[in-house]
Amino acid sequence: MEITKSDIIKLIEVEQVDTFGTHLLNIMKWNLGPAGMVSSREIKVWRQNSWNQMFYPIFKFELDKNGHLINISDKINPAGKIIYFLFCVIFSIPWLSWVFNDFDPIIHWVEILGWVIFLGIFLLVGFKIYQMEKKIQLEQIYEILDMESENNNPEEEWSWKKILTRLIMYPLCVFLIAITFFFLMPTGKIIYMLLTLGIVGVYLYTDLKILLRKKTTGNNT
Structure with missing residues (x-):
C-alpha cells in the first residue's frame, strides 16, 4: 500500500515552521498536539508527550515527484x-x-x-x-x-x-x-x-x- 502526501498531512493538527523558536515556544507552552510543516517534497511532523516534553523527535517524510512516501527519518528538535x-x-x-x-x-x-x-x-x-x-x-x-x-x-x-x-x-x-x-x-x-x-x-x-x-x-x- 502506497502512502500519499494527503495521508501524511492528516497526522498534523497545527501547521508550524520547523525553527528553534517554534520548538522552544512549544516546550514552554506544553503544546501536546501533533504539529508539522508541509513542503512540496517533504513533510515534517512532531509531537510532545506529557512525560517527554523537551526531547521529542521530528519525523521527516520524504516524497517522490508523485507525492508518494519513500523514506522516513528522524532527529531531535533543535x-x-x-x-x-x-x-x-x-x-x-x-x-x-x-x-x-x-x-x-x-x-x-x-x-x-x-x-x-x-x-x-x-x-x-x-x-x-x-x-x-x-x-x-x-x-x-x-x-x-x-x-x-x-x-x-x-x-x-x-x-x-x-x-x-x-x-x-x-x-x-x-x-x-x-x-x-x-x-x-x-x-x-x-x-x-x-x-x-x-x-x-x-x-x-x-x-x-x-x-x-x-x-x-x-x-x-
Whole structure:
C-alpha cells in the first residue's frame, strides 16, 4: 500500500515552521498536539508527550515527484538539543568547580573520573529516552497510516554488544554512587548528589524495565 502526501498531512493538527523558536515556544507552552510543516517534497511532523516534553523527535517524510512516501527519518528538535547541552554543562559544574580555584588534575583525579562516568551515563540515559520516545511515536504513526513496521525483528537485548555495555555500565553506576556518598555528601553538595543518584537511577530503571518487558513478551509468545 502506497502512502500519499494527503495521508501524511492528516497526522498534523497545527501547521508550524520547523525553527528553534517554534520548538522552544512549544516546550514552554506544553503544546501536546501533533504539529508539522508541509513542503512540496517533504513533510515534517512532531509531537510532545506529557512525560517527554523537551526531547521529542521530528519525523521527516520524504516524497517522490508523485507525492508518494519513500523514506522516513528522524532527529531531535533543535530546542531540545540545546537544552540537553545546557543540562550537560550545568550538571558538570559540581564535578569541575575545582578548575577555577586549584587547577591540578592530578590531585582532583577522582572528580575528573566521576565527571567522565556521570557524563557518559547522562548521555546514555538521554539516548535511551529519545530512542524509546521515537519507537513509541513511530508505532503510532505506522498504526495511523496503516503501515507495516520496518523493524519486524525485535532488538536482541542479550547480544554481545548489549552484554558488554552492561558489564561496563553497571559497575560504573556502582562506582558513581560510591563517589556521590564519599565526595559529594561530605562536601555538602546534597542537591548535586540527588541529581547524580537520579540520573543513575533513571538509567538502571530504564534498562531493567526494557529487560523485564522483553522477558514478559518472550514468555507470552
